[in-house]
Amino acid sequence: MKAKKISAFTLIIIMFTCAACWDRHEVEELGLVVAMAVDKESGSDDKFTMTTQFVNPNGVREPETGFKDSKAYFNLSRSGESIFETLQDFDIVSSRIPNFEHLNIIVISQEAAKSIDVYRFVHTLLAFWEVPRNAYVLISESEARSLLSREPELEHMPAFEIDRMVTTETGTSKKQFKRSLGDLAKDFAAGSSVAVQKVSFEESIALKGAAIICGKEYKLLGFLDERETEGLNWLNGNAVLSSISIEEKESGNVINTTLNIKKHKIEPKIKDDRISFKVSIIAEGDITENWSETSDVMESEFLRGIEVQISDEMEKRIYDTLDALQKKFKADVAYFWKTVRSTDFRLWEEIKDDWDDIFSEADIEVNVDFHTRGFHNRTSR
Amino acid sequence: MRIGKKEDNGQNDRMPSMAGKEIDSDHDVFLKHSLSSNIKLLNRYVSKDADVVFRFLKLLDGQQNAVLVYVDNLADNQSIQQHIIAPILKEFGKAKGVLPGPVKIDRLKDSVVTARCVAETNKLNECVLEIFKGNTVFILDGSNRALIFTTPGWKTRDQDEPLGEPSIRGPRDSFIESLQENIVRVRRRIRDSGLTVKKYSLGRRTKTEVAVMYLSGVANQKIVDELDHRITKIDTDSIVASGYIEQFIEDNILTVFPQVQYSERPDKTAAAILEGRIAILVDNTPFVLIVPTVFSMFIQAPDDYYDRWIYSTFIRCIRYVAILISLFLPAFYVSLISFHQGLIPTRLVIFAAATREGIPFPALIEALIMEVTLEILREAGVRLPKSIGQAVGIVGGLVIGEAATNAGIVSPVMVIIVALTAVSSFSIPQYSIGISMRILRFFIIFAAGVFGLYGVVMAFLMVTANLTKLRSFGLDYMSPLAPFRMGDMKDFLIRLPMPAMKRRPRTLKNRDEKRQGDED
């Protein structure tokens, strides 16, 4: 009994002392990568360039001792044919081993997105590099790398700035709802097409519009403009606290209201071989701006008129979006397919491979019901 | 051979008749009838002691001799003068007016001497024992029996506030070094006739008096018997303080967790006895032992019961959080920072990296350095005289921490964490558990430093394994948490209002469970 206790004890002691702390890597030795950009290597068809943004902690927060650093980040780029190999190459050029566990932002340039298999890219990142599932993916109109080099104004580094812009729930629906790596993985796994935020760089970084990635080959198909993105957001019920402006019919003046999607429902109707959809949206809002000089917003007749006009306008915009989705891109990024699957599973299993075509032929009827109570907290004028 | 002996008592605390171990020989030596022979016998043991006084008395105008033997200042001189010598001399100093014949010792004992005679003996070693206890031995020529009078006269300190266990709202009296005084303090609080006092004499050379107090009719008899068994098994030279006894009677000596509680506070002791537990009072120690003890009792403070339940519940919850912090915080920090940076928020990682830039040690070493330093400081603070000690603790901590941070040896975050941990461990009411936590913390930090979060979890599992295997006098150490007893949970994490605590803790398996409600 005693011998066993002693030997057990000794074994444990030995184990602890022999342990080499294999996995210990101190936090200050990390090369934290917070953003990644994928570009197509200019001049070459197969190669592409990956740029990673490393954090320099001393630039974020000055240490008590030691030198002062001003820059909080630095970028490194490598080119290669295989994503995996290129990422591994970063070990060579940096004094610290890249650590992707805090990767926040992934920007893929237009050209790159058109030629690489985005799903494979997403899958590789998730499978081997411990990239968090809630890293956000954006498609950039121009070169992705330049986005990471732009000196941010308010934040410490471009990655944080972009991250802030992506995650803030803003009042405009012109920006496509954020998609994370995990979201993409889920949708691609089902073969669905995906709409991703589009980022462009003019005077400043702007997130507007959406990029469509097809669900078959997982390549970029094209972009939706701001109006179309709005329609898409309304369709998916992603527009919270957005707004809409219309030209009032009678006076021609601009009226603006806030917009809250209260209910959105997509109902599939399957008859014989034809699939059609009925979209019902109920929205609510308050009038914020009324440039009209003659009408009185407390008048209910006026309000009802506005309601109808806004409903019509919304329907029109959604039809435009659907046009683009169905005719131009043949991509169902509004998850119409999910509604079909949830109604008739067996049918879905049969038709899912042809979904893009079936979707583009489908009849979609949109019905928007907008209500308003009038002004927010002031009466007329 | 039985060492200590006990006597069951109600109200009378008589000194037990001796059966103490021989001083040096194995056979009893008996007193003779001749005074001079007896003195010679006594001198065998006490002639070397300059402070043993032989006070000779001549009775009946010198016809009969007697002697009083006592230790100067150990026995109360004044009491001896007033209550023994004076009455004897008054009655028998002169021969006139006294019945003829030698003075009989019984007459002296029963009708003359006003001091309390606690025993008669004809054994030499008992006489010697009594002398060293502070009592007076009276030997009369012509009798082979010696009388022993109680005359303890040593000075004890005035009572202080209980220094180790301050209380905001509780009484401020505390135990002192005199056994009888301590017993009295408990008696004042429990005036029930069921309160039992059993006495033992432990320690071959110290012959320390030990009293065991409990409520008969309430306390679990099996535990009482078990305690009796363990105490009488103690066979050692010295019992200097109650801590010695604790180490002999505890269940498991190999664990970091204490299984015996101790206290300087009479109110806490009385409350424990009323709960059904047993108190062990040791002469010369102001710290009273309380058994049986389970884990949750170390985290309870008397103040919990003097305040309203909402406040007590809140404070208790804070205490539990403090325990968790004091055990796990540094380990978590080390494991997350050194191993699993992916598990903490990005901003935190960057912050930690920035603060640790340039620090020459890995986080584990840093943590150990700080902890060891803190332990040394703490110990130093205890050793120094009161006035300096407190300052050293605070200033030392601050200054060293500040200096170390400025020198770039440790990161400021680590200093904060270690300080927070230390403060958390101070909030534990019972000091002995605080020490356990400190020891465990090192183990867990080390485990974290080697195996990261996996190490922390494994260490936690090991600690739980140890805790679940512990028993204290037959009770599960982890009650009432495991095995889970709903009724006892009223006093565990939260404290329900007084009217709700109708029963004594079921964990103790007491005889009488009802606290409130009908009297039986």
Added chain:
Amino acid sequence: MGNHKDTVTSRQVTIAVFSLVIGAGILTVSREVVDTVQTPDAWISVLLAGLLTMIAGAMSVILCNRYPGRTIFQFSKEVVGPVIGTVANTIAILYFIFIAGFETRILSEIVSTYLLHRTPEKVLMITFIWVATYQAIGGINPILKAFEIYFPIVIVLLVGILLLSMRKFEIINILPFFGNGITPLLKGVGSSLTIYAGYEIIFVTTAWMEKPKDAMKSLFKGLILTTVINTAVVLITIGVMSIDEIKNLAWPTSSLVAEIYLPGGFIENYKLFFIIIWMISIYTTFLGVQYLAAVGISQNFPVKYRNALFAILPFIYLVALVPHDLGEVFIMGSAVGYTWLGIGLVVPMLFLVISLIRGNKKGGRAKQK
């Protein structure tokens, strides 16, 4: 020393059942059942499997109560005779060792993947086994007490995580119900049953219960809780991840946790809590089966409990080393499951039938070791 000193409370049985059953299975069950069923209503299979286990469990309790005071290792000889009884006991012991080895392997896989990449797996396994053995030496009561201590931690964190995941839960992902009919669901029951292995602890604890009459209630409470949790996990995983993605995930429940996102919440990564829960769950399962194996040996052969405990260690370790890669680990998991179908489900039923045929047997309490 391996047997009881005190009795076992009903609450302890409930918690023990829960602790043993919730183990490695909860991590992978979503994928396994979705792979078999291929429809979004796969969680129904999990629910059905739980109900089936409850039936088996009820029969086991009835069986045990016919031989009060004796564990199955002790009364199996009475039911089927000494020879077959010993054989059955030995098979059970081997089965428990098998599960123990499997759990060890799973633990080292996950810890290796998520926590300590470079630490050799053998070290992870050995430390794990030693810690559990240290606890198991104390016998059944400390083990049950330990379960009681861990239970609230596991439950609270588990439920917390499930609730937090609801943010990303989309009802549309779990529709339609019965989209493909009931047949695939029944097939799914087969793959879900494996995760309910572990309730066998009642074969031993019923003998020592304070109130054996409560055995049935305790068992049901434990199994209902387990079924609810298992079903909830699968349901929510499907709802958040959708069935197509689940098929790609090695550890779906872990990825579920990775999806949790609270805006403004400063804790970004809830994996921390999940890993803790899950390590403790695997530990409790391992502890339970290790104990069962050791007790089985000590009650079947003239070996003392402590020695049996140490004797099986190398075997557990060897079993853990058997699979070469992750794929083989999952195959082993299925193997565990199918063995359980035989031992945990079929055998008790058989025994009960045989026992009933043999007539009423009420024995006294066996001598306590």
